[in-house]
Amino acid sequence: xxxxxxxxxxxxxxxxxxxxxxxxxxxxxxxxGVDGSPRRDGGRGxxxxxGEELAVPPADFTSYYGRxxxxxxxxAPADIAGYLFLGGLAGAGSVLAAGAAxxxxxxxxxxxxxxxxxxLTLSTAALVHDLGRPGRFAHMLRVIKPTSPMxxxxxxxxxxxxxxxxxxxxxxxxxxxxAGSAATRGAALLGxxxxxxxxxxxxxxxxxxxxxxxxxxxxxxxxxxxxxxxGMALATGPVAENGPARRAAVLGxxxxxxxxxxxxxxxxxxxxxxxxxxxxxLLGAAKALGWAGAAGAALLGRHRAPAALSGAAxxxxxxCTRFGVFTAGIASARDPRYTIAPQRERLSGGAG
Amino acid sequence: xxxxxxxSEPLPLSPSSGPHLLxxxxxxxxxxxxxxxxxxxxxxxxDTSVCIGCKACEVACKEWNAIPEDGLDLTGMSYDNTAxxxxxxxxxxAFIEQPKPLGGQExxxxxxxxxxxxxxxxxxxxxxxxxxxxxxxxxxPTGSLFRTEFGTVVVQEDICNxxxxxxxxxxxxVIEQREGDGRAWKCTLCYDRLxxxxxxxxxxxxxxxxxxxxxxxxxxxxxxxxxxxxxxxGVPDARLYxxxxxxxxxxxxxxxxxxxxxxxxxxxxxxxxTTRDLPAMWRAAGVAALALLGGLAAVFAGAGRNGxxxxxxxxxxx
Numbered sequence: 119x120x121x122x123x124x125x126x127x128x129x130x131x132x133x134x135x136x137x138x139x140x141x142x143x144x145x146x147x148x149x150x151g152v153d154g155s156p157r158r159d160g161g162r163g164x165x166x167x168x169g170e171e172l173a174v175p176p177a178d179f180t181s182y183y184g185r186x187x188x189x190x191x192x193x194a195p196a197d198i199a200g201y202l203f204l205g206g207l208a209g210a211g212s213v214l215a216a217g218a219a220x221x222x223x224x225x226x227x228x229x230x231x232x233x234x235x236x237x238l239t240l241s242t243a244a245l246v247h248d249l250g251r252p253g254r255f256a257h258m259l260r261v262i263k264p265t266s267p268m269x270x271x272x273x274x275x276x277x278x279x280x281x282x283x284x285x286x287x288x289x290x291x292x293x294x295x296x297a298g299s300a301a302t303r304g305a306a307l308l309g310x311x312x313x314x315x316x317x318x319x320x321x322x323x324x325x326x327x328x329x330x331x332x333x334x335x336x337x338x339x340x341x342x343x344x345x346x347x348x349g350m351a352l353a354t355g356p357v358a359e360n361g362p363a364r365r366a367a368v369l370g371x372x373x374x375x376x377x378x379x380x381x382x383x384x385x386x387x388x389x390x391x392x393x394x395x396x397x398x399x400l401l402g403a404a405k406a407l408g409w410a411g412a413a414g415a416a417l418l419g420r421h422r423a424p425a426a427l428s429g430a431a432x433x434x435x436x437x438c439t440r441f442g443v444f445t446a447g448i449a450s451a452r453d454p455r456y457t458i459a460p461q462r463e464r465l466s467g468g469a470g
Numbered sequence: 471x472x473x474x475x476x477x478s479e480p481l482p483l484s485p486s487s488g489p490h491l492l493x494x495x496x497x498x499x500x501x502x503x504x505x506x507x508x509x510x511x512x513x514x515x516x517d518t519s520v521c522i523g524c525k526a527c528e529v530a531c532k533e534w535n536a537i538p539e540d541g542l543d544l545t546g547m548s549y550d551n552t553a554x555x556x557x558x559x560x561x562x563x564a565f566i567e568q569p570k571p572l573g574g575q576e577x578x579x580x581x582x583x584x585x586x587x588x589x590x591x592x593x594x595x596x597x598x599x600x601x602x603x604x605x606x607x608x609x610x611p612t613g614s615l616f617r618t619e620f621g622t623v624v625v626q627e628d629i630c631n632x633x634x635x636x637x638x639x640x641x642x643x644v645i646e647q648r649e650g651d652g653r654a655w656k657c658t659l660c661y662d663r664l665x666x667x668x669x670x671x672x673x674x675x676x677x678x679x680x681x682x683x684x685x686x687x688x689x690x691x692x693x694x695x696x697x698x699x700x701x702x703x704g705v706p707d708a709r710l711y712x713x714x715x716x717x718x719x720x721x722x723x724x725x726x727x728x729x730x731x732x733x734x735x736x737x738x739x740x741x742x743x744t745t746r747d748l749p750a751m752w753r754a755a756g757v758a759a760l761a762l763l764g765g766l767a768a769v770f771a772g773a774g775r776n777g778x779x780x781x782x783x784x785x786x787x788x
Contacts, residue, residue, distance in 0.1 A: 141517060141520055141678065141679035141680070141682060141696075142696075142699075143519070143520045143678070170517075179733070180731060180734050181733055181736070182547075182564060182733070182734065182736030183545075183547045183550075183736075184555070185554060185736060186643065186735075187641075187642070187643055187736060187737070188554075188638065188640065188641060188642070188643040188738075189637050189638065189640065189643040189644075189646055190637075190638060191634055191635075191637050191638040192634050192637060192646075192647050193634055197521055202782040210762060210766065213762065213763055213766045213767070214766060217766060217767060217769070217770035218770075220770070221770050221773065221774065221776055222775045222776040222777045223776045237529060245479070248633075248634075249631050249632045249633055249634070249652070250630075250631065250632015250634065250647050250651070250652020250654075251630070251631045251632040251652045251653060252631075254612075254630075254631035254632070254646045255631060257612040257614075257629060257630075257631040258611055258612060258628070258631065258633070260612050260613050261611075261612065261613040263608075263610075263611065263613070264752075265492070265608040265609065265745055265748060265781070266608065266609045266610060266611045266634050266635070267609065267748075267751075268609065268611035268633060269611035269612075272611060306763070307763070309763075310759035310760070310763045311755075311759050313759070313762060314755045314756075314758040314762065315755055317751075317754070317755055317756045317758065318748070318751040318752060318754075321636040321744075321747075321751050322609060322639070322744050322745060322747075322751060323605075323609075323635075323639050324605065324638060324639060324640060324641040324741075324744055324750055329744055329747070332747050332750065332751045332754070333751070333754050334749060334754075335751075335754075336751070336754045336755035336757075336758040336759075337754065337758045337761070340758040340759065340761060340762040341756070341762075343762065344588075344762060344765065344766065358776070359776055361773040361776075362766075362769045362770045362772075362773040365769045365772065365773065366765075366766055366769045369765060369769065391590075397495035447638075449666045450716050451638060453691050454733075457738055458733045458738065458739060461738055461739045462733070462739050462740070464740050465739055465740050469614050
C-alpha cells in the first residue's frame with residue numbers, strides 16, 4: 119500500500135492542484151444538489167445475457183439500469199423442480215407403503231414401494247445431471263453441514279435410498295421378508311424428511327419469493343408430497359385397498375391448495391410472482407387439477423377408472439405446484455424490485 | 471444498513487467447537503472457523519469518491535487470476551460494458567450518470583462553457599463482500615467454499631462440483647457458475663498474493679487508492695475519518711456501506727464509501743444472510759415432516775385393516 123503522502127493536494131474551483139490527489143482527494147461543496155434525491159425510476163430494461171425481457175413495473179424504487187441485484191440459480195427447471203416433485207412422491211410414498219403393508223393392503227404397498235424406488239432413482243439422476251461437474255457428485259458426501267440444506271438432503275437421500283430400494287426389492291423378489299419390512303418402516307420414517315427438506319432447500323436462498331415464505335414452504339411441500347403419493351396410490355393400487363389413499367388424497371390436495379394461498383400471501387411483495395406469468399398459470403393449473411383430483415377421489419374413488427384419473431390429476435397437480443413455485447422464484451430473482459423495495463421499506467420503516 | 475433483531479436464538483449448528491453464530495457481530499471470524507492464531511482480518515475499503523472509472527482493477531484482476539474473456543458487448547449503460555459481477559468478472563466498475571450537480575467540479579458537459587453542470591458521474595468498483603456471515607459458504611454442501619485465515623471467503627476449484635447453491639444464496643449476486651466450466655467462481659481477495667505478503671491485484675493497480683487493502687479494523691477507522699472529512703467539506707451524500715458489524719451480514723470484509731443510495735450502484739440496501747432464518751426453517755421442516763407422517767398414519771388408523779367393514783380387527787386381506 120502506498121503511504122499517505124498526498125493529503126496536500128486539492129480539487130478547487132480553479133481545477134486540480136497537484137498531480138495525484140489519491141485517497142484523500144476532496145471536492146465540491148454542493149453534492150446534495152438542488153433536489154437532493156436520487157433518481158427514481160423503474161429502471162431501464164437493457165440487454166441481458168440470457169435474453170429474456172425484464173418486466174420491471176414502474177414503481178418507486180431505484181436500481182442500476184434495471185438489472186437484478188441477486189443472481190437467479192442456473193438450475194434447470196426439469197431437473198430441480200422435477201426433483202422437488204419426485205422427491206416428495208418418493209418420500210410420502212414410503213409412508214403410504216408402510217401404512218398399506220401394516221394394514222393388510224399388500225398390492226398398494228408393493229406399488230408404492232416400486233413407485234418410491236423409481237421416483238428416487240429418477241431424482242438422483244436429475245440431481246447428478248444438474249451438477250456443473252456431474253463426475254464430482256460424490257463430493258456431496260465429503261462433509262456434513264447442518265447449515266447447508268443441500269448437504270443435509272444429500273445425507274438424507276444417502277440413508278433413505280438404500281432403505282427404499284431394499285423395501286422394493288424384497289417385496290418384488292420375496293427375499294429377506296423381515297429385512298424388507300424393517301427397510302419399509304425405516305424408509306417411512308426418513309421419507310417425510312426427504313419430502314420436506316426441499317422446502318428449506320429453496321427457502322434458504324436470497325430469492326425473495328422463496329425466502330420470504332420460508333416458514334410456509336416445508337408445509338406446502340409436505341402437503342404436495344401427500345397429494346402426489348396418494349394420487350399414485352389411487353392410480354396404481356386396487357380399488358378394494360384404496361380407502362386410506364382416497365382420504366389422504368382429499369387431505370393432501372386441500373392442504374396443498376390452502377398452503378399455496380398462504381405462500382402467495384406470505385411472501386410480501388414478491389408473493390405476486392406466484393400469481394403472474396408462467397408461475398401463475400402453473401399454479402392455476404395445480405389448483406384446478408387439485409380440486410378435480412380431490413373431488414374425483416372422494417366421490418368416485420371406489421371405481422377403477424375414476425380412481426386412476428383422479429390419481430393422475432393429483433400427481434399432475436403436485437408437479438404443477440413444484441414447477442410453479444420454482445418458476446415464481448426465478449422471476450422474483452430476476453426483477454430487482456422484489457429485492458430492493460422490501461429492503462428499502464424495512465430501512466425506512468425503522469423496524470430494522 | 472440497519473441492525474437486525476434476531477428472529478430466533480442462534481443455534482450452534484456447527485459440529486466443531488466454539489459458538490458459530492448465524493448472524494450478528496462476530497469479531498473472530500477466522501478463529502471461529504478453526505484457524506489457530508490467525509492474522510488480522512484483511513479486507514477492502516473501496517472509496518468510490520475517488521474512483522475515476524479507469525477499470526484498471528478489472529484488468530488487473532483478470533490478468534492476475536487468469537480469468538477468461540466473457541463477452542465484449544456494448545450495454546448502453548454509460549461506460550459500463552462489464553454489466554455485473556459474475557463468474558468471470560470479480561471486479562466490476564459501475565458508472566452512473568445523474569442529473570445532479572457535483573458541487574464545484576466542472577464536468578464540461580454542458581452546452582455553454584462555464585455554465586454550472588447539472589450532471590454528476592458516479593463510478594464505483596464493486597467486488598465480493600467477503601461477508602462475516604457468508605451465505606455462499608454456509609450453504610455450500612461440499613465444503614468447497616471456506617473461510618481463510620485472513621477471514622476471507624474462497625472457493626476451492628478442485629472441490630466445487632457445480633451444484634450452484636451458492637449462486638442464489640448470495641444476497642449481492644456475486645458468485646456465479648461459469649458456463650462451459652460448471653463450477654462456481656468469485657473473488658478470492660487474491661488469496662495467493664496475501665499468502666506471499668502482497669496486496670490484491672486490484673488494489674495494487676488502482677491509481678487513485680480508491681481500492682484500499684489492509685487490516686479490516688484499520689480500514690474501518692480510515693473510512694470513518696474519510697466520511698467525516700467529506701461531510702465537513704460539503705459532501706453530505708457520503709456514506710459507508712457494509713462496514714457495520716451489526717448489519718444483516720455481520721459486516722462485510724469488503725466495504726464501500728458511496729455517494730448515493732446503495733441500490734443506485736446495484737447493491738442491495740439492507741442485505742440479510744439467508745441462514746439467519748435457517749433454525750426457523752429447520753423447525754418448520756421438522757414439524758411439517760411429523761405432520762406428514764402423523765397425518766398419513768392417522769388416515770390408515772382411521773381406515774383400519776383392509777376388509778369390507780372399516781375397523782374390522784380380524785379382516786384378512788382379500
